[in-house]
Amino acid sequence: MQVRRVVLENFRGVKSGTILLDGHSLLVGSNSVGKSTVCEGLELVLGPERMFRRPVVDEYDFYGGCYQEREGKLPEVRIEVVLTNLSDAAERRFGSHLRRWSAQTSDFLDMVPAAIEDAETGEWCLPVVFLGRYDPQEDDFIGGTFFAHPESVPDGLDGEESGLGAGLKSFTREDKRHCGFLYLRPNRTGNRALTFQRGSLLDTIVRLEAELAGPLWEKALRDLEQVAVAAAESGFGKIRTEIRDRVDRFVSLGDTADPVDLQASELTREHLREVLRLFIATQPGPHAVPFNRLSTGSLNLLVFALLTYIAELKGDKSVIFAMEEPEIALPPHAQRRLIDFVVKRMGQVIVTSHSPYVIEKFEPSRIVVINRDSKGTLSSNRVVLPGDFKLKRYRDNRRQFAEAVLGRAVLVVEGAAEAALFPAVSDVLEADPSVAGYVPLDLAGVTIFDAQNDVSVPLFAPVFKGLGKPVYGIHDQPDKPLDPKVAAKTADFTHYTVLNYKSVEKLLVAEVPVDAQRRFLATAAQRTDYPSGCARPDPSATDTAVNTLTHEVLRARKGDGYAALLIAECTGRSQLPAVLADLLLQIDRDLGTSASGGETDDTAHSDETDGN
Structure with a gap:
């Protein structure tokens, strides 16, 4: 189901x-867009114990x-x-x-x-x-x-x-149990999921085991009734005797051996659910502690272990499992392992996540992008690769795709040098007081995507446009004109730029002031990875010689962050190449004032507030 x-x-x-x-689905979108609302709605409809709250x-x-x-x-x-x-x-x-x-x-x-x-x-x-x-x-x-x-x-x-x-x-409730729905919120992982309260993971396990082995709560209550808290030889034994003797003066006690006794519980199912706790001993010590005293990461892994138990009890393909943000307090390898397990063993997995390590485990057709407008209309878009887009290209760039899915907008560049260059340009713009209100790329939620060559940049425009995201592209002049089919894809860019240079290094040498280049060369010469085949900078060198050496150093260390080092020497927008600064300012204008990270939706509508 x-x-x-x-x-x-x-x-x-x-x-x-x-x-x-x-089938298996990954829900992605910005904070408070409605991912948790969808999961909470599923629990209202399908959760067997939800109506008891x-x-x-x-x-x-x-x-x-x-x-x-x-x-x-x-x-x-x-x-x-x-x-x-x-x-x-x-x-x-x-x-x-x-x-x-x-x-x-x-x-x-x-x-x-x-x-x-x-x-x-x-x-x-x-x-x-x-x-x-x-x-x-x-x-x-x-x-x-x-x-x-x-x-x-x-x-x-x-x-x-x-x-x-x-x-x-x-x-x-019995009808719902046939659906096999389980729901884990991130704030439930270390609290309710590992208690024995109704609807928790442990309660689900107890119920499933009871279907195989018979009533479990009744036996637990009988066993607990036999526990001697106030044995005769204990200190509590003396207290019990004194209480019995004094109460007997005013209250007619029953004709039993122990009319006054101490019990570890009220001996009702509901009270036992409240007080029963799972104790765990983890390395390096042998001492067991209540589960809620474990680290957050250990708690999440404990949840993972219980999920394997439930999957075995329910049988393969019989559980609808909704899980929010499994990446919380879990290292990347544990995130991947958890997703691999639930996808293979659950009938359907519905996951929300902001982790690229989780996102990359899902094929594009399984990723659902959630959007919500200012009027409260919720919509979804499934990631659909263009028919001529090779799946291998996606898999080769799986991590980058995962990060792009999380972004508010995507900037597609042609190589590693450009991917490192634009954050540096953004930093300079942010620090320039004359560029009022500019929001840097990382805070604006713009993902930089490395297409690895200039010809490939247009190929990704329809992919990201299909996700409903603004997508920007920039590359240098190609050696030969783009194929007409490839060129047609550039129409899907929100803004598309082709440099007037054959390489970004030539652009930087031509448009970054020579005094910034001198500072760059002096800094680069102090680095251990300064290219051995290049001359050392000479403070008395002519401007032309500085331009030549800068180009040689940038080419020799292309993709190693040297272009970003050069941009870092610029003191403001006026020293930046205009085409690069203008592109980032265009992105900033397109994203608007909400680019600063503030959501425009009423916070009272936030899906993060689930009322629990």
């Missing part, structure tokens, strides 16, 4: 939006915080999820609630034109929905999950036509 479509209405920062998934929703779960009656109608949170890839058992259990799904239109088959319906039989899907609203009579919030199909017409008795989910049948 897999989540195929999520439709959100009036939920948190999302007024309306649709997310389409297809009170209140189910609150004021800030409604778009704009508006939940009071307006124009005679109460605002309602609505989250609909369509599940496909149903097992035979699921089709039998939910048969009366199934609809046919069209893979061509990503909608129900009975909603598409007859021509498509005749040509496509579609697969069975299960639509389910969460509804939430404010109840003014109870002055509280209510919510419930329902089968979204079929929807009967209420008969109007007892106000049924206005009740929550009127005309729909409840989607129960």
